[in-house]
């Protein structure tokens with residue numbers, strides 16, 4: 001009873017003007033389609049940033065979430081509350097105990113192995129994969145250039161799938177060439193169904209869900225994907241033991257050859273004494289799932305914004321001309337830090353359109369926020385990244401305006417004011433990989449093509465607003481339509 005009283009006291013302090021209904025609280029706002037679910041997150045987000053403390057609340061039935069859209073509060077929460085909210089357990093079928101949703105005692109040692117495998121020393125070897133796959137993509141685009149609108153997402157998601165499977169498993173998936181359709185179908189179906197379930201409260205009970213035909217199909221998909229990955233692991237382990245594993249060989253292989261995440265995880269977890277086969281599968285599935293659509297969604301939003309802001313696109317092109325002039329040479333790792341304006345454009349897009357718009361944590365001990373409000377165990381926290389990135393107190397009066405220069409001329413007002421990759425100990429371990437991959441593919445596209453809008457602006461030169469939807473990620477309901485024109 002005391003616990004419940006604490007929760008209601010918190011609810012009262014947070015005080016939201018958004019209507020609740022008996023028994024279901026605010027859940028009715030999530031009953032519609034994916035577009036209305038994104039609208040609901042936006043409504044709660046706007047309510048939070050309209051308040052001095054940047055907080056509001058959401059009753060999911062009788063479970064209370066504190067919604068946070070203030071960087072100071074978010075920083076504290078993401079440092080103190082490391083456990084993911086129970087709701088995320090529904091998304092663990094494909095990844096098992098993989099780090100992204102794992103309970104803290106499992107996550108902590110796995111994170112220790114994950115972090116060094118994402119160090120720049122290893123990441124720079126992936127540049128050759130990004131360059132190769134980016135070129136496959138721009139070649140595929142030749143046929144549709146000058147024709148009607150196309151879905152940018154269709155191209156970027158095939159690119160990221162090929163790049164991520166090659167850097168993870170060393171396996172050439174060929175998604176861009178239409179190969180391995182069974183793998184891709186099983187992979188995509190799992191994510192789409194997870195998203196559906198998460199957003200539909202009547203599917204939350206395991207008792208109901210595990211008896212539906214879809215659950216049996218997802219289990220079959222999971223077995224197929226896991227068997228596929230296990231086979232690659234066995235071959236790699238065999239290869240690694242067959243090679244005379246002298247210290248000298250390991251030195252040379254990490255220096256000169258491409259080291260996949262699979263190899264890093266085997267070595268960094270302790271070789272034969274390290275991760276079991278299942279642990280490796282779980283971590284590889286996490287990397288593939290976390291790293292695929294997120295970057296594809298990011299690159300797709302950027303393409304749509306560039307189509308609507310030709311002046312920004314021309315500035316990127318000028319920068320590319322400064323770096324490459326008219327040569328046809330391929331981009332290198334050393335070119336990346338020179339693309340400063342492109343970097344700012346990517347950041348500004350991730351600010352206004354963060355692919356992961358909300359993240360959730362569980363409160364396990366009292367946490368007193370800077371404004372004095374105490375979060376209590378038995379409640380959840382939802383950090384609304386979408387709203388936090390539009391908080392006027394930290395981004396100024398033009399917070400809603402797409403202005404990449406802000407990342408060049410104004411330092412961040414708070415370290416957590418910009419957090420598309422989350423913040424704190426459980427943040428995205430792949431953010432440098434993502435930035436390298438997005439810069440490579442976007443610069444390759446923009447050197448060859450001009451991206452044009454698929455919509456017609458009104459008399460004020462304004463395009464219709466993007467129709468956003470939420471399905472674990474934030475996406476464009478119209479599938480990121482653009483047109484392409486040859487530059488040369």
Ligand code: HEM
Nearest residue numbers: 099100290291294295298355356359421422428429430434
């Ligand atoms: C634009 C691209 C990306 C975005 C916006 C993004 C965003 C995020 C966010 C918000 C989280 C934290 C979720 C939470 O706090 O609950 C996360 C975690 C994670 N991301 Fe990313 N991500 C991106 C790309 C990638 C890539 C390319 C990889 C791998 C190659 C990756 C691997 C991971 C992993 C392994 C975690 C879990 C970390 C942990 O729990 O310790 N991400 N990502």
